Amino acid sequence: MAAKQSQDESVLEPHIPPEENLQASATGRGQITAVTDRRVLSVSEAASGTEQQREVESVLLTSDTVVGTRYGRTDSENRATLRRLVGIALAILGALLFFGGLQVRGDAQGLLVLLGLVVAGIGVYLYMSAEDTMEGDVSITVRRAGEIPDRTWTFPRGHTEVPQAISEQVAKIHSPD
Structure with a gap:
């Protein structure tokens, strides 16, 4: 540092x-x-x-x-609940396709097994990569009178x-x- x-x-x-x-x-x-x-x-x-x-x-x-400053901070939370739910649903759908494909005989068996693995993999990825994040950029604006434009700087959380x-x-x- x-x-x-x-x-x-x-x-x-x-x-x-x-x-x-x-x-x-x-x-x-x-x-x-x-x-x-x-x-x-x-x-x-x-x-x-x-x-x-x-x-x-x-x-x-x-x-x-x-004439002054304006200080701002964004503290809204972005929950990943929806992403987790979609991940769980896709993982379950993928598992059903995979095991259903194992039960089917014929040309569709390989396709269903492969599709099930891919869909389940995407579901697991979505679930695992879902993170609760906080958006929190900090900004400061120097406010000016007259025709001169204000100037703003933004910094990470x-x-x-x-x-x-x-x-x-x-x-x-x-x-x-």
Whole structure:
């Protein structure tokens, strides 16, 4: 983890002047997103043939057009119950086809046995691969006044440090005191 953090810092260092302090950073989805005490940096790298391309986007948080943030998290659960039920039904149907095929004599025997194995295999696969998952992407939007469009960053589930740092910096910078 420390090696990854130092690699992030080495990528970010040329883009952060000494008077700015790095508050938080996150790596994911092909880019590094960092928050300083003045702005948000998004650094993405792409390899194209023999070239390495780096794109840097900077969003200033100290601008008078910044009016706030919107923080969102998706915590809906996606249950795999239906997938498990379909898997069980297909496994039972496959078993019936398989054992029914063993009882039948003639040309259809081989086809029914093979079809039963395939259907049962698909059913077992569906049942075994069904997982309860949580969708939980975290997003933060810097809201701006006027004609300037808002800017949103999205992070995988559990990566809340950078969105919280963005919200905190906007609140600090634009506090009424």
